[in-house]
Amino acid sequence: xxxxxxxxxxxxxxxxxxxxxxxxxxxxxxxxxxxxxxxxxxxxxxxxxxxxxxxxxxxxxxxxxxxxxxxxxxxxxxxxxxxxxxxxxxxxxxxxxxxxxxxxxxxxxxxxxxxxxxxxxxxxxxxxxxxxxxxxxxxxxxxxxxxxxxxxxxxxxxxxxxxxxxxxxxxxxxxxxxxxxxxxxxxxxxxxxxxxxxxxxxxxxxxxxxxxxxxxxxxxxxxxxxxxxxxxxxxxxxxxxxxxxxxxxxxxxxxxxxxxxxxxxxxxxxxxxxxxxxxxxxxxxxxxxxxxxxxxxxxxxxxxxxxxxxxxxxxxxxxxxxxxxxxxxxxxxxxxxxxxxxxxxxxxxxxxxxxxxxxxxxxxxxxxxxxxxxxxxxxxxxxxxxxxxxxxxxxxxxxxxxxxxxxxxxxxxxxxxxxxxxxxxxxxxxxxxxxxxxxxxxxxxxxxxxxxxxxxxxxxxxxxxxxxxxxxxxxxxxxxxxxxxxxxx
Numbered sequence: 001x002x003x004x005x006x007x008x009x010x011x012x013x014x015x016x017x018x019x020x021x022x023x024x025x026x027x028x029x030x031x032x033x034x035x036x037x038x039x040x041x042x043x044x045x046x047x048x049x050x051x052x053x054x055x056x057x058x059x060x061x062x063x064x065x066x067x068x069x070x071x072x073x074x075x076x077x078x079x080x081x082x083x084x085x086x087x088x089x090x091x092x093x094x095x096x097x098x099x100x101x102x103x104x105x106x107x108x109x110x111x112x113x114x115x116x117x118x119x120x121x122x123x124x125x126x127x128x129x130x131x132x133x134x135x136x137x138x139x140x141x142x143x144x145x146x147x148x149x150x151x152x153x154x155x156x157x158x159x160x161x162x163x164x165x166x167x168x169x170x171x172x173x174x175x176x177x178x179x180x181x182x183x184x185x186x187x188x189x190x191x192x193x194x195x196x197x198x199x200x201x202x203x204x205x206x207x208x209x210x211x212x213x214x215x216x217x218x219x220x221x222x223x224x225x226x227x228x229x230x231x232x233x234x235x236x237x238x239x240x241x242x243x244x245x246x247x248x249x250x251x252x253x254x255x256x257x258x259x260x261x262x263x264x265x266x267x268x269x270x271x272x273x274x275x276x277x278x279x280x281x282x283x284x285x286x287x288x289x290x291x292x293x294x295x296x297x298x299x300x301x302x303x304x305x306x307x308x309x310x311x312x313x314x315x316x317x318x319x320x321x322x323x324x325x326x327x328x329x330x331x332x333x334x335x336x337x338x339x340x341x342x343x344x345x346x347x348x349x350x351x352x353x354x355x356x357x358x359x360x361x362x363x364x365x366x367x368x369x370x371x372x373x374x375x376x377x378x379x380x381x382x383x384x385x386x387x388x389x390x391x392x393x394x395x396x397x398x399x400x401x402x403x404x405x406x407x408x409x410x411x412x413x414x415x416x417x418x419x420x421x422x423x424x425x426x427x428x429x430x431x432x433x434x435x436x437x438x439x440x441x442x443x444x445x446x447x448x449x450x451x452x453x454x455x456x457x458x459x460x461x462x463x464x465x466x467x468x469x470x471x472x473x474x475x476x477x478x479x480x481x482x483x484x485x486x487x488x489x
Contacts, residue, residue: 053166054461055329056425058155058337059322059368059388060132062179062187063124063346064418066394066411067440069356071097071419072115074396074440081396081439084353092430100361103369109430110372110381111423112488116434116443117389119450122413124344127391128179129189130415132337134454135481139193145185151193153469155454156201158479159335160192161469163461167332174337175328176206176321182343196472201337204300206324299331300324313370318363322371329384334461340364346390349401352410372423385425385460389453393418396441416442420453425460426489433488451482459484 066083068074073087073096087096090108097105104111119130125144130136133152140150153161156172163171179187192199302310302323313319318340325336348355368388375381394411401410417436423429434446455465458479468476 053332053334054383054385054425055333056159056335056385056387056457056460057322057325057329057371058335058457059386060337060339060341061346061364061388061390062128062339062341063344063348064127064390064392064394064413065346065388066348066352066356067115067417067419067436068394068396068411069098069348069352070101070361071113071421072436072440073098074438077396077439080398083398085357095430095432098361100357101365103365107369107372107423110376110427111386111421111429112427112431112433114420114422114433114448114453114485114488115417115436116446117418117420117448117450117453118443119392119415121415122392124347124391124413125185125188127413127415128187130450131389131391131453132189133193134450134457136450143188147186147188147191147193149193149196151188151191153193153195153199154190154201154337155457156190156335156337157192157195157199158458158469159461160201161195161199162463162467162479163334165332166334169328169332170202171333172201172335172337173204173328173333174201174339175204175324176317177339177342178203178205179339179342194471194477195469201335202333204324206300206321299327299333302327309374312366312374314363314366316363316367319367319370322367323374326371326374326380330378330380335457341390347413348394348410349412350410351406351408352394352398354408368421375424381424382426383424385427385457386421386423387453387457388421390418391415393440396439414441420448422456422488428488431488433485448485449482452485455480455482456484456488460489 068081068083069085073085074082075087075096076082086099088099088102088105089096090105092108095108095113097108119127119136121127121130123144126138126142129139129142129151132154134155135152139148139152141148142151156174159172160170165171174190179190181187191197192201298304302320305323305327310319310323313323321338321340325338328336346360348360368386371386372381375384375386392413392415395414396411398409398411400407401412417440419436434448435444436442437444458467459465463479465480467479469479470476
């Protein structure tokens with residue numbers, strides 16, 4: 001399994017024995033509805049050209065990226081607003097971004113910014129739901145502490161439901177983990193909701209969730225960095241995320257093969273009738289057969305990539321996640337959502353400038369610029385749209401977090417405006433859509449909504465604006481709830 005101190009992201013190596021013992025259905029975060037999608041990776045021949053399909057990589061920065069400290073600096077604002085960082089020129093005349101994003105600055109001819117996306121929510125759960133589903137309104141019975149069957153479907157779930165599979169792969173995948181807060185709260189907006197669980201995306205659980213001391217996910221624990229003095233926070237790790245069996249079949253919970261079999265039997269008993277059991281048996285045997293071949297891990301194993309390429313992306317969770325995303329879209333997945341920010345790591349309430357400078361912006365700059373260049377060199381950039389956003393922006397005013405142990409300031413939640421990053425997929429490089437006001441507080445021109453962002457993603461995938469999905473009563477539901485962002489593609 002994983003090696004916390006070895007600097008290696010342990011990939012999904014599953015022996016035949018392990019696959020048989022565990023029943024295989026739960027491996028790699030797969031549900032039974034995604035078993036058939038592994039066949040092409042298992043070695044089956046296909047006549048489709050995996051490089052010809054349209055795809056999207058949606059990088060989600062959980063916690064909320066500060067627009068002032070990234071893509072919308074305000075150097076002429078008062079010092080309580082502009083922050084500590086300076087802007088730098090990009091390759092495109094007139095466009096300036098944060099000084100700690102130099103690699104991206106050199107690529108501005110390949111990306112565009114929307115500096116005016118807005119929604120009305122300042123809390124994490126609503127913000128996540130809005131930006132993961134592309135729907136601003138609250139669904140019926142919305143619960144900030146857990147997903148419900150009435151939630152709007154995530155972008156990844158919609159794609160799972162309406163986009164044809166390429167190379168017999170699941171249309172959408174989410175990695176390296178689900179978004180689960182350290183308190184145990186599962187963030188709403190990630191799942192199929194009202195579409196039904198069968199349309200949940202393929203969750204590739206590539207990281208071990210944190211205990212009370214560390215985050216074993218996309219970024220290290222810092223808990224708003226309530227500590228003083230050190231350049232590196234206590235317990236700072238970029239532990240290599242790893243593929244694991246589900247919690248109910250972890251090796252340390254079972255002492256024998258018999259106990260693993262009993263776990264499978266418990267799953268069997270949860271099914272309603274004999275026909276369901278037979279279907280379970282069929283899917284289980286299919287999963288075992290595919291995983292035992294070993295080919296099912298080819299697009300998931302980032303460590304077979306050349307050392308120079310891994311170094312280029314960065315040998316950390318951000319780098320490996322984006323490299324895996326590229327491998328998946330190249331293999332045929334249409335939408336890959338990359339969750340970067342375990343336990344809302346981008347929620348920079350305090351020590352914001354130190355955390356961004358030392359821990360968050362450098363791996364972002366490195367991995368994202370590497371992804372753009374890698375796709376371009378492989379002839380894929382025109383077909384793959386990259387989108388990067390968080391659940392909201394940050395307040396224009398710099399302040400000290402109430403109750404903070406550190407006296408170093410940061411910024412609070414702010415749904416009124418954020419900058420969304422776009423690259424590839426036909427994006428007009430060197431373009432800025434919309435603007436925020438002089439303080440970076442509200443849109444001052446061409447405001448955009450999450451619905452516009454979602455429509456841009458769907459348009460990039462080639463989906464017609466008339467497309468619908470149908471619920472279990474065969475009632476149609478529109479996929480588009482806004483227009484694509486004009487002037488972007």
